[in-house]
Each structure stands twice: as structure tokens, then as C-alpha cells.
Amino acid sequence: MQGVEKNNDLLSRLYFSSTNPARNPLLTMLQKLYRMLEMNFQDEKQREAMARFACTG
Numbered sequence: 001m002q003g004v005e006k007n008n009d010l011l012s013r014l015y016f017s018s019t020n021p022a023r024n025p026l027l028t029m030l031q032k033l034y035r036m037l038e039m040n041f042q043d044e045k046q047r048e049a050m051a052r053f054a055c056t057g
Helices: 010-016 025-038 044-056
Strands: none
Touching: 025 044
């Protein structure tokens, strides 16, 4: 991502936090968001579904 500023805002951190951001950056961002959201689910089934999605896409 040459020429792109790495700002400190949340989206930039999510975008650039992947081990390989160039592979599929949008999916990487979504998976990271779902991992963050997964902790907020009270229902065990919802947490498991989120974990599955975060791992597999």
C-alpha cells in the first residue's frame, strides 16, 4: 500500500493490522470487526457463529 497514510483512526488500524492486508483487505477488516463484536454477544450460539465467521469468512 505504497503512498497510503497509516493514520491512527480505527479503520486504518483495522485495515493495516492484517498479516497480509493486500490479499483481501475488506474481508480482513470485517473479520477483525466481528472478532471485536464477538465478545459482546451474550448468547453462546451467537458467539460460536461469530467465531466461525471470523475464522472462515
